[in-house]
Amino acid sequence: MSQQTQGRVIAAHGRHYTVELSDQTLLKCYPRGKKNEAAVGDYVEITRQGQEEGALESIQPRKNLLFRSDESRSKQFAANVDQLLIVIAVEPAFSDDLLGRALAGAWSADITPIILLNKVDLTEGLPAAQLKLAPFRKLGVQVLELCARDIESVNEVLLPILKGKTSLLLGQSAMGKSTLLNTLVPLALAATQTHSVALGAGKHTTTSTRLYHLPDQGGDLIDSPGFQGFGLLHLSREEIERGFPEFAEHVAQCRFYNCTHQHEPACGVLAALERRDIDAARHALYVRLLDAKTAHESY
Numbered sequence: 001m002s003q004q005t006q007g008r009v010i011a012a013h014g015r016h017y018t019v020e021l022s023d024q025t026l027l028k029c030y031p032r033g034k035k036n037e038a039a040v041g042d043y044v045e046i047t048r049q050g051q052e053e054g055a056l057e058s059i060q061p062r063k064n065l066l067f068r069s070d071e072s073r074s075k076q077f078a079a080n081v082d083q084l085l086i087v088i089a090v091e092p093a094f095s096d097d098l099l100g101r102a103l104a105g106a107w108s109a110d111i112t113p114i115i116l117l118n119k120v121d122l123t124e125g126l127p128a129a130q131l132k133l134a135p136f137r138k139l140g141v142q143v144l145e146l147c148a149r150d151i152e153s154v155n156e157v158l159l160p161i162l163k164g165k166t167s168l169l170l171g172q173s174a175m176g177k178s179t180l181l182n183t184l185v186p187l188a189l190a191a192t193q194t195h196s197v198a199l200g201a202g203k204h205t206t207t208s209t210r211l212y213h214l215p216d217q218g219g220d221l222i223d224s225p226g227f228q229g230f231g232l233l234h235l236s237r238e239e240i241e242r243g244f245p246e247f248a249e250h251v252a253q254c255r256f257y258n259c260t261h262q263h264e265p266a267c268g269v270l271a272a273l274e275r276r277d278i279d280a281a282r283h284a285l286y287v288r289l290l291d292a293k294t295a296h297e298s299y
């Protein structure tokens with residue numbers, strides 16, 4: 001006998017998904033048909049098939065979907081995300097370009113980005129890292145400083161931010177994302193391994209995206225594998241522009257309604273750039289994103 005019910009995708013494993021029902025039962029679900037490309041965080045309709053399996057019938061409308069795409073492939077990070085936590089560290093050096101792209105990706109999808117500066121116990125390098133982050137603070141991005149290994153620091157800085165929200169955690173390799181996750185959800189990690197064995201899905205690895213419930217109703221945290229690139233080829237020109245919210249007040253001054261803010265006369269954005277009201281590195285990133293898109297489309 002089959003029975004239709006709702007759940008949330010908490011892990012994606014290529015061909016199948018782990019779906020959690022409201023009573024916390026975990027089911028291994030296969031999509032029915034090819035169109036059901038669910039992402040972690042999606043709310044879905046499923047038909048139960050026995051104790052441990054189900055068919056994924058449909059995906060409920062999403063609040064948002066964070067996505068990345070480059071020439072060779074595209075990848076869904078997660079759906080229905082409230083905030084993007086970008087983990088960087090005092091050491092090793094983080095990529096400005098990648099950080100800028102992550103911010104643009106978040107803003108274009110209406111997701112609030114927050115920067116987590118980890119390893120602040122490495123005090124020697126701290127001032128340089130803070131200086132590098134100054135332009136991002138100026139944009140109004142919240143920057144939280146913490147020490148991922150220190151449970152008190154993590155609890156004090158992060159728990160209030162995470163409560164009641166779905167947060168997506170991203171970070172380049174070696175920034176301390178695994179350490180942070182282990183500090184936040186040691187119990188969830190242990191539990192996941194047990195469930196994985198039960199579901200025959202293999203043990204926990206950081207190669208797949210997963211959603212964890214924080215203890216004491218503290219919110220949900222989605223862990224995504226380390227990201228080396230953050231292509232934004234899927235964004236339209238208008239969406240790329242939304243990734244640069246500091247342009248908005250100046251766009252109103254552009255002579256042409258479809259101004260691309262690259263070489264047009266009487267462009268409000270270029271005028272602001274000239275006056276240094278817009279950061280040159282930010283405008284350069286905007287141009288790189290547009291150029292990559294143009295090259296991709298004419299390919």
Ligand SMILES: Nc1nc2c(ncn2[C@@H]2O[C@H](COP(=O)(O)OP(=O)(O)OP(=O)(O)O)[C@@H](O)[C@H]2O)c(=O)[nH]1
Pocket residue numbers: 118119120121122146147148149150171172173174175176177178179180226
């Ligand atoms: N000093 C210091 N080191 C830290 C802190 N957090 C993590 N580390 C160290 O930084 C290194 C990288 O941490 P991981 O948690 O493995 O980094 P990751 O971002 O998950 O990296 P990948 O596993 O490559 O994706 C490890 O040697 C950690 O011990 C911190 O708060 N302070």
Ligand SMILES: [Zn+2]
Pocket residue numbers: 251254255259260261262264266267268269270
């Ligand atoms: Zn313009």
